[in-house]
């Protein structure tokens with residue numbers, strides 16, 4: 001992609017109301033724009049990041065044996081009234097009636113909907129176990145939307161639901177999802193802790209949260225330095241149950257929450273199946289949420305410096321940015337040659353704008369592409385070009401004819417593409 005053809009509206013100023021690094025950098029880097037408080041547009045760079053994250057999630061979920069589907073965002077309130085959660089969820093849910101007077105809502109979550117689907121389509125133990133997931137837009141009428149994508153009214157989540165014949169099956173599905181989540185967050189380059197949690201509104205029994213450690217996080221995790229035990233602050237305990245040391249409090253962003261629901265929904269909504277003995281039983285369910293749009297913010301909170309974002313390579317919207325410091329002549333010719341020789345192997349962004357070098361350097365650091373290739377007339381006189389690794393700031397000067405092999409090894413050093 002050529003910068004002059006791309007839509008990357010970067011800003012110099014910190015946007016009004018931005019209280020966190022991720023919010024400020026996403027807006028300044030031209031990744032998102034606010035439409036109204038709590039509602040955001042993903043610009044092309046932000047959309048690419050989102051897609052890269054979703055790709056990793058899909059690969060790992062599919063590898064676990066889960067199957068993707070897409071439930072509707074528009075839901076009948078009736079199902080929420082039946083499950084008893086309509087009152088409980090209160091004003092967080094957007095409710096309205098359509099022209100025929102049907103009472104609808106915009107889904108803040110999908111337990112009722114998937115349970116209804118299971119009730120109408122799962123009849124026998126032979127169809128179990130089953131794990132279904134979706135990546136879907138969800139809605140919450142937040143009192144105080146803030147921190148950009150961290151607390152917004154419209155957001156993207158990955159939610160999965162497991163269906164089993166018995167508790168033993170649920171435990172296996174739960175373990176499988178827990179391991180899958182850990183793999184996903186690791187691939188996303190996140191530093192996180194897994195904590196025992198309070199199931200809250202979701203109900204059911206055992207529950208765990210995945211927390212990305214970040215000063216900007218609104219959640220508090222209680223953590224034992226010595227044995228790494230961690231627990232949600234909603235669980236009342238002041239000492240580590242393993243080594244009885246006192247627990248330290250750290251800020252974190254909730255990026256995943258998984259629950260053993262048991263028969264909480266299948267019981268009330270009568271989602272039953274026939275077991276191997278021919279007896280009718282409620283499905284044993286688990287549910288597994290992951291905040292996809294919020295993950296973007298969590299990654300930035302953990303990967304930034306005073307100059308901008310530092311994307312992990314697999315998430316980055318482009319893998320390499322080429323910076324010719326002149327728009328014409330040999331500098332541009334060499335840049336174009338490099339672009340053409342690398343474009344089959346890497347997603348490239350070429351900043352061929354007619355701008356000062358300083359502006360190009362600032363923007364390249366701001367948007368956080370892992371590797372910069374800088375082509376200047378000064379170095380070209382010696383047939384050399386310069387590489388800059390965004391994360392470390394390390395610079396390497398190399399012969400311009402060695403570019404292909406050097407780039408390939410440098411990219412391997414930086415991390416998986």
Ligand SMILES: [Zn+2]
Pocket residue numbers: 224225226227228229240241242243244245
């Ligand atoms: Zn401990």
